[in-house]
Amino acid sequence: MLTDCTDEQLLKQALAGNEEAFTALYRRRQGPIFRFALHMSGSTQIAEEVTQDVFMFLLQRGHDFDPQRGVVAAYLFGVARNYVRRALERNYPESVLSSPIEDQVDALVVECDPTEGMVRHQTSTAVWKAVLSLPEHYREVVVLCDLQGMSYADAAETVHCAIGTVRSRLHRAHDMLGKKLQHSAAVSPAIPNVTARCMS
Amino acid sequence: MTCREFKHSAASYSMWELSRSQDEQVLGHAESCESCGSWLRKQRTLAVSMQTLQARTAGLEAGANVERALLRAFRQDTLQGSNVVPMGVKERSGSLRPAATPLSTPVALKLSRFFEVGAYVALAAAILVSVFLGVRILRNNSNAPQVQSQIAPSSVEPLPQKPVTAVQNAVASDLSHGQPASAPRERTPRSSVKEVATATSTVTNDDAQSLAEVDYTPLMFCDPLSCDADTQVVRVELPAGANGQSSQPQEADLVVGYDGVVRAARIVN
Numbered sequence: 130m131l132t133d134c135t136d137e138q139l140l141k142q143a144l145a146g147n148e149e150a151f152t153a154l155y156r157r158r159q160g161p162i163f164r165f166a167l168h169m170s171g172s173t174q175i176a177e178e179v180t181q182d183v184f185m186f187l188l189q190r191g192h193d194f195d196p197q198r199g200v201v202a203a204y205l206f207g208v209a210r211n212y213v214r215r216a217l218e219r220n221y222p223e224s225v226l227s228s229p230i231e232d233q234v235d236a237l238v239v240e241c242d243p244t245e246g247m248v249r250h251q252t253s254t255a256v257w258k259a260v261l262s263l264p265e266h267y268r269e270v271v272v273l274c275d276l277q278g279m280s281y282a283d284a285a286e287t288v289h290c291a292i293g294t295v296r297s298r299l300h301r302a303h304d305m306l307g308k309k310l311q312h313s314a315a316v317s318p319a320i321p322n323v324t325a326r327c328m329s
Numbered sequence: 330m331t332c333r334e335f336k337h338s339a340a341s342y343s344m345w346e347l348s349r350s351q352d353e354q355v356l357g358h359a360e361s362c363e364s365c366g367s368w369l370r371k372q373r374t375l376a377v378s379m380q381t382l383q384a385r386t387a388g389l390e391a392g393a394n395v396e397r398a399l400l401r402a403f404r405q406d407t408l409q410g411s412n413v414v415p416m417g418v419k420e421r422s423g424s425l426r427p428a429a430t431p432l433s434t435p436v437a438l439k440l441s442r443f444f445e446v447g448a449y450v451a452l453a454a455a456i457l458v459s460v461f462l463g464v465r466i467l468r469n470n471s472n473a474p475q476v477q478s479q480i481a482p483s484s485v486e487p488l489p490q491k492p493v494t495a496v497q498n499a500v501a502s503d504l505s506h507g508q509p510a511s512a513p514r515e516r517t518p519r520s521s522v523k524e525v526a527t528a529t530s531t532v533t534n535d536d537a538q539s540l541a542e543v544d545y546t547p548l549m550f551c552d553p554l555s556c557d558a559d560t561q562v563v564r565v566e567l568p569a570g571a572n573g574q575s576s577q578p579q580e581a582d583l584v585v586g587y588d589g590v591v592r593a594a595r596i597v598n
Contacts, residue, residue, distance in 0.1 A: 148403060152396075159391050163391040164387075176391070177394075180395055181395045181398060188399075188402060188406055189406075252378050253378060256381075256382050260382075276379065276383050303372060307372065310371075310374075311371070
């Protein structure tokens, strides 16, 4: 029954004291919020803290949400964006670029070809580090549009800017990522490293 | 298509936003222009890498401990009722904001509690001060008769003026003989004298008569202003060995002036 409800309906019921509605809303939206914080910070701990803070904020200030200004998901991403920024200011640079996610990612993926899996792992890790090294306003549009699959319009609503700004930032971020990946590939080519790891 | 138009359209190409005809134009220019073709290949590689990373992280979620902590907080809030919107409250313009915003209440509540606590503290302080002052006044009132009784107990009758005058004369005569005031003070140091309030004895006229006959040791120089005033003889008990001679407690008579200063003393046999 609750699975058919919209986010706004679930939020309304949750604020009225319905625990099941709150649980349903949390389970529906915690994954994207967690991944957004994880992609932005590179730290599982920060991502969990941000996820908890976002939904605590929703409990305490959920009545401030105005459906005329946007959807609940964009509202949550906007709150998460602020908490991620605070967490990064507090913990930077210990959290960023540490990539503790790699172990969790490996645990989730089952590769048929181990060599191909290693190459994918290295490629995604290189992309991951390149994304984390981007400036924050470029990083967030890459995370929102490329990694979260959000539309330009939703991303613009989340970061509170025009759609054209999102497009131009994304275009510029892709250029920067291409250069970073090219540089990292020149420094450490993927295949020889994989061979060396397999031999060892 | 120029290289500038290609770069402008290429971002949309990567997001699959262009129509098929525009895609063909972009691909045609990438085949004809080597630099643009290289750029497009890099973007494709990047897009594939992004999709790979997205796929690898798609299943990640927050731990169960986060959900437990949130549900615990939710239940606490529900029990306290701080964030619960009452059912049936009409929304304004479709907003979820409750009719009575709970955020404005705590400020006034905190202020009122602050003043309430302050009033209690002030009241408690006033009670403490009044109790303290009352105890002090009672102590003063109760101490005054005791001091009076110590100075002039009911069992002690003040000596008649005449014998006292005789004592004063004896003291004055001793002083006139040039005895230093410090000499007797060494004999009976004040620190070794233990006053016993109950040791005061009744002095009769006969005793007073005998006082004139017994030499008192003057303890200070007397000027007419101080020594002519009223004095009183008080008998005290000295601790054993206070004078360095006897091992038994001894009694002494002290001539005490109105100012409480001992004018003279003698050892009672």
